[in-house]
Amino acid sequence: MATAHGGTTAGTSQTKRPRRARGPATPSRTPAAAHDRDLLRQMLFIRRFEERCVELYSAAAIRGFVHLYIGEEAVAVGVHQALDEADAVVSTYREHGHALARGVPPEAVMAEMCGKTTGYSHGRGGSMHLFDAGRRFYGGNAIVGGGLPLAAGLALADRMRGESRVTCCFFGDGAFAEGEFHETANLAALWGLPVPFVCENNPYAMGTALAREHAQTDLAMRAASYGMAAWAVDGMDVHAVEKAARGAVESTRAGSGPHFLEMRTYRFRAHSTYDPDGYRPKDEVEEWKRHDPVTGLADGMRAAGFLDTDAQEALDHEVMEAIDRAVRAAEQAPEELAEDLLLHVTGRHEEAAPS
Amino acid sequence: MATAHGGTTAGTSQTKRPRRARGPATPSRTPAAAHDRDLLRQMLFIRRFEERCVELYSAAAIRGFVHLYIGEEAVAVGVHQALDEADAVVSTYREHGHALARGVPPEAVMAEMCGKTTGYSHGRGGSMHLFDAGRRFYGGNAIVGGGLPLAAGLALADRMRGESRVTCCFFGDGAFAEGEFHETANLAALWGLPVPFVCENNPYAMGTALAREHAQTDLAMRAASYGMAAWAVDGMDVHAVEKAARGAVESTRAGSGPHFLEMRTYRFRAHSTYDPDGYRPKDEVEEWKRHDPVTGLADGMRAAGFLDTDAQEALDHEVMEAIDRAVRAAEQAPEELAEDLLLHVTGRHEEAAPS
Amino acid sequence: MSARTRPRAHPDDGTTTYREALREGLREALASDDRVFLMGEDVGRYGGCFGVSLGLLEEFGPDRVRDTPLSESAFVGAGIGAALAGMRLVVEIMTVNFRLLALDQILNNAATLRHMSDGQLGVPLVIRMTTGAGRQSAAQHSHSLEGWYAHIPGLRVLAPATVDDARHVLSAALADPDPVLLFEHGSLYSAAGTLDPAVHEVDLDRAAVRREGTDVTVVAYSGCVPKALEAAEELAGTGINAEVVRQAVQRVVPGADFTGLDPDASLRDTFEMDSLDFLAFVEALAALSGRELTEDDYPALDTWNGCAARLVAEADAPAHGRSG
Amino acid sequence: MSARTRPRAHPDDGTTTYREALREGLREALASDDRVFLMGEDVGRYGGCFGVSLGLLEEFGPDRVRDTPLSESAFVGAGIGAALAGMRLVVEIMTVNFRLLALDQILNNAATLRHMSDGQLGVPLVIRMTTGAGRQSAAQHSHSLEGWYAHIPGLRVLAPATVDDARHVLSAALADPDPVLLFEHGSLYSAAGTLDPAVHEVDLDRAAVRREGTDVTVVAYSGCVPKALEAAEELAGTGINAEVVRQAVQRVVPGADFTGLDPDASLRDTFEMDSLDFLAFVEALAALSGRELTEDDYPALDTWNGCAARLVAEADAPAHGRSG
Numbered sequence A, B: 001m002a003t004a005h006g007g008t009t010a011g012t013s014q015t016k017r018p019r020r021a022r023g024p025a026t027p028s029r030t031p032a033a034a035h036d037r038d039l040l041r042q043m044l045f046i047r048r049f050e051e052r053c054v055e056l057y058s059a060a061a062i063r064g065f066v067h068l069y070i071g072e073e074a075v076a077v078g079v080h081q082a083l084d085e086a087d088a089v090v091s092t093y094r095e096h097g098h099a100l101a102r103g104v105p106p107e108a109v110m111a112e113m114c115g116k117t118t119g120y121s122h123g124r125g126g127s128m129h130l131f132d133a134g135r136r137f138y139g140g141n142a143i144v145g146g147g148l149p150l151a152a153g154l155a156l157a158d159r160m161r162g163e164s165r166v167t168c169c170f171f172g173d174g175a176f177a178e179g180e181f182h183e184t185a186n187l188a189a190l191w192g193l194p195v196p197f198v199c200e201n202n203p204y205a206m207g208t209a210l211a212r213e214h215a216q217t218d219l220a221m222r223a224a225s226y227g228m229a230a231w232a233v234d235g236m237d238v239h240a241v242e243k244a245a246r247g248a249v250e251s252t253r254a255g256s257g258p259h260f261l262e263m264r265t266y267r268f269r270a271h272s273t274y275d276p277d278g279y280r281p282k283d284e285v286e287e288w289k290r291h292d293p294v295t296g297l298a299d300g301m302r303a304a305g306f307l308d309t310d311a312q313e314a315l316d317h318e319v320m321e322a323i324d325r326a327v328r329a330a331e332q333a334p335e336e337l338a339e340d341l342l343l344h345v346t347g348r349h350e351e352a353a354p355s
Numbered sequence C, D: 001m002s003a004r005t006r007p008r009a010h011p012d013d014g015t016t017t018y019r020e021a022l023r024e025g026l027r028e029a030l031a032s033d034d035r036v037f038l039m040g041e042d043v044g045r046y047g048g049c050f051g052v053s054l055g056l057l058e059e060f061g062p063d064r065v066r067d068t069p070l071s072e073s074a075f076v077g078a079g080i081g082a083a084l085a086g087m088r089l090v091v092e093i094m095t096v097n098f099r100l101l102a103l104d105q106i107l108n109n110a111a112t113l114r115h116m117s118d119g120q121l122g123v124p125l126v127i128r129m130t131t132g133a134g135r136q137s138a139a140q141h142s143h144s145l146e147g148w149y150a151h152i153p154g155l156r157v158l159a160p161a162t163v164d165d166a167r168h169v170l171s172a173a174l175a176d177p178d179p180v181l182l183f184e185h186g187s188l189y190s191a192a193g194t195l196d197p198a199v200h201e202v203d204l205d206r207a208a209v210r211r212e213g214t215d216v217t218v219v220a221y222s223g224c225v226p227k228a229l230e231a232a233e234e235l236a237g238t239g240i241n242a243e244v245v246r247q248a249v250q251r252v253v254p255g256a257d258f259t260g261l262d263p264d265a266s267l268r269d270t271f272e273m274d275s276l277d278f279l280a281f282v283e284a285l286a287a288l289s290g291r292e293l294t295e296d297d298y299p300a301l302d303t304w305n306g307c308a309a310r311l312v313a314e315a316d317a318p319a320h321g322r323s324g
């Protein structure tokens, strides 16, 4: 559905085709080409957006913790192809990619990162707490596994009201070790809740490798022991992700209960801006980088005749422009006033949040 | 190892044979017969002890919560056949049976139930908190699942010190739904800790039936997904329990990491003394009672010529005598003085507990 | 057990128990608003750990009186999610002791989401649970952690003390846009009382005088209110006329409103101290003044003037901190 | 990141950081007692979330510097079990915010086992974690819950504030027969200081004067101690000579010993109030006396005599509770 672009509202990838194909159906103008271009643009957008965040962090314009998604873009972008506007998304502290793929405007994301009041959380949430109630993006969560039960509850409300929406829940391989994952998986499977669980297995939890975290590392197999459909997916291949997500989401939406996707992926950067990244073999990182989801897709598109140098440059330019705009807007936006700091602690004199 | 008898110290079932067999080897005097008699005596002891507790509860001599083990005696008694004195046991709030099978003197158990200072916890723990550090009985725990991580830690200490002891951990089918079970199972399997997990699947958690508690009710299969050996056992048959426990404990002790036994059993009484027991079909209860572990063993012994009416009467008498003694002692023991209530809140002026 | 009476209609005289009054509140909420449901361990087929929801499953069905697995963190978190999605639900945790397993969800999600999202999200969730000791259940089943929760910004903590409180607290709690924790004292469930027909709601923000009196003010909440009332009756026999104040249904926290009280309010109210703090305070004053205190001093020390008269005159004595 | 310096030996002049001092304490404990080990998320290969244990894995091996899965409840509970079995271990939870997931184990097991077992069992476990806000990490990473824990009987709560505290607190904590929670303020890790060569241990029970002064007493703990010292230096410029008291490494709880202080101790000490309570108290006094307070009043109000002189004389004015 939503796209990682410079626009301000969510739209389907179909309506977002940059140029209407009018001439003869050359490869670069087929619907497949347009779709690939859209996927590429979204992934590239996330990549460049985060690279800019690193610069801003070095310049102390962004503070606190920042967790980069670079390397994992295919997961957020591919999964979002399968989601509707009416669906909900629950994310983690590594959520810039999810938010952008959801269509949260980059201006708002960047402002929030920089602690400016034009961020959707008034600059009060920062990198780990992007929320967008209108787009049913229920936020980042700085507690590993903390969002999982929320997703079950959002889905429960839908089920009780007979809505055909799903609540897509992202979390990591580390979160799979938390009791909250297991309690939630059981609850969702027991009650047949419409939750596609998307486990981003990037096989590290901070500095701890998967095999030091789990006695049995086949996560999809273990999830299946809760009685839900579960399978592993090449998370570096956006087409594979999209296909798996469509299958899981459609089946979930049709009422077959939760599904579990283990997305095998990798983060190219350190865990957070505090991390010297001394625990991963350098050649392991290099090997994964050879499967870069962004260049991988671009290469494929070139081979299929979907992308030429001009188109690539136009895309790069479009992306950079949008990011520049977001950064400028954030720079100019005001910081929160100290006297506003106690706003929204309770809602007693406000209306409760709309459903 | 230890036995549910009237004695005061733990002993192996071998040394506790009531009469030395000296005559010709008739069936009733073979080692098998003696062993069965010992099993029967222990199970019968737990059964009668708890029946007496019900009376004392009605008479308000026992207060607070009381959770009866009646119907599940084969599990505690069978499992303890496989344990040594040096091993540790971690139990639940339904732990009278475990404590007695462990060899905790019935006088001390009864005194604790009645809130008397001659209980091992000075009457301060009551039914849900029987502790016996000397016998490495690390207690009841009133929090469902709360004992599981303790067991992992006790076992970790043994592993780090190179001891060949195991820590046997009892818990219920309800506890299997708690995150703490999953975290502990993973930890134990990951680190190869010497923990035989004994899941007492009596298929209810209070008033909630197994299928309303778990999306997938084959608990042993799910435990196996952690990469540990796991199987289901007829928990109403003390011989089956003993055999399975010996296998699991020996293999655990030999260093093959944790094992998981799903004991299929049933509680014949309500969940606790507060429970009107309105959620189980009467004929389900009756059906399970036909598999009563105590009468089942006695019938088998009679058929094998191990038990005749005289022997049965002698046994009943022996058991009732010991229980009478325990009750009398508890009745006469003093209650805690109010001024002692703050004792042992900290150990600052005492020695720390011995290892 | 006698503690678990079957549900029954109110007799016409308004006599009821705390348990039944809570149940009536739940029934009313379920009947009047489709968004309302009840979820927790054994709330349905078992009828609630302490029998509060007995009969509601039969009346409203398993979707709206929903038994959960033993997974406190997940089902409290799911309650938060459902509230985010616009449901108005009540989660029951059997006792406060087990709440600890869900504390991360309560503090890090329920209490913070509104603030962190700048008001985009709200969590209008009611969480009920039993609190308090006194039933000989030992250390793991006897906590009273209201004070902890009352210190978390974003949460509202309520401790209904009387049958009127119990009957009406739920509709006020469900109307609150924020998470409300309802602490029900275990020893009150079977307490009987007569509903005041004039009372149709409770004021969550203001304390209420439960017994008029002139000589001394006793401030209490939850399970202590009936005890304070009993004690006041006894005191009356000795000629002391005690006022009993039920704290705001909400536990007293900074900002609670006592303006409804006698302007000659007691120190305890003025300083918004609970009884233990107050005792410590009085003892500190005594130590400071170098005086030995006896019980006779307490009524006088209860007011500022009393303190000044008894202690300050002697405050020149060297001050020593209490040792050890 | 500059925050993560590689481990290094103490330079001879005793200059170090809070982080390095903590690490030295850990190293000493690991080297001197076989029963000691460190366990937690990323304590090993990563070097500890905030770099405290960097290098210790290499020195002591993966058994004694043990990385755990993300399973706070299980590994804290396992720490309790290992302590029960006679090990002397240190569990690290990355930050107090995640401690909530382990709170059931801490309160219901660590804190109660000794009492419930009548002294048969003890839990000599040290739990370290980062506390405090101020690093722009938003609501879920900014809690300071020391006060909560300090109210749980059976636990000891420590908040080392200086490099000397950091260097020596661990050996005292490990010697304690009970669970000890060590709160390390995140903003202190990189704070530099010089170890006092005369100090070889810390007294967990008594407060310490960190700066002598005569006009006003500032009591602080944890991350506030350096701030209080800075403020005192500034005040000195204006002619006010402030005494700075570091609370007992243990957060002040009833029973903390202030006898080491000036016998003319401040109200704050005497009443064992933390700064917020104290302000509320002073304001309540003022409201009661009907006076407007200005900043000038504060030094005087800091002592009992000051309070009496300024306020009590006027205490006949009708007393009003603060409203709303």
Ligand SMILES: Cc1ncc(C[n+]2csc(CCOP(=O)(O)OP(=O)(O)O)c2C)c(N)n1
Residues within 6 Å of the ligand: A094, A142, A143, A144, A145, A171, A172, A173, A174, A175, A176, A200, A202, A204, A205, A206, A271, D041, D070, D072, D094, D098, D101
């Ligand atoms: C409950 C909790 N424990 C620890 C942390 C600190 N922490 C933040 S991210 C992280 C690693 C999580 O790993 P994973 O779930 O695999 O997600 P990834 O970071 O790899 O995307 C840890 C340990 C936390 N935020 N919450």
Ligand SMILES: Cc1ncc(C[n+]2csc(CCOP(=O)(O)OP(=O)(O)O)c2C)c(N)n1
Residues within 6 Å of the ligand: B094, B142, B143, B144, B145, B171, B172, B173, B174, B175, B176, B200, B202, B204, B205, B206, B271, C041, C070, C072, C094, C098, C101
């Ligand atoms: C964390 C927690 N939640 C709830 C309870 C209340 N409770 C006590 S026993 C019990 C049922 C446990 O079922 P199971 O684990 O199957 O053990 P069983 O009682 O059947 O032996 C419940 C819900 C508790 N003590 N602790």
Ligand SMILES: [Mg+2]
Residues within 6 Å of the ligand: A172, A173, A174, A200, A201, A202, A203, A204, A205, A206
């Ligand atoms: Mg990961």
Ligand SMILES: [Mg+2]
Residues within 6 Å of the ligand: B172, B173, B174, B200, B201, B202, B203, B204, B205, B206
């Ligand atoms: Mg059960």
